Amino acid sequence: MVVGDIIECGSDVTDYAVGDSVCGYGPLSETVIINAVNNYKLRKMPEGSSWKNAVCYDPAQFAMSGVRDANVRVGDFVVVVGLGAIGQIAIQLAKRAGGVGGDWRRSYRLSL
16 A cells, blocks of 8 residues: 655546545555556545555455445344454444444353
């Protein structure tokens, strides 16, 4: 994931302008050339957001795909295995979608 400001645009680019802060995929270098025409992997950063926030976009995209593919609805029990960055974001998104979980067996597991 690379983050930066657009310094030049081609004539076919209509969704972005010089000065826009964007994030996308590309090699880590001082200057990156990215195809901005019909590129779903290039995102405009929300105005006022920090470049540090962009590091969460990629894991959040994976987490959201999992919640969406699982079709989580209100009252569904959700189990997330693995609580790295993606797992923790998936839990938050599943809760927002109405999913429930619980730690009712936590004391039993701790006693083992």
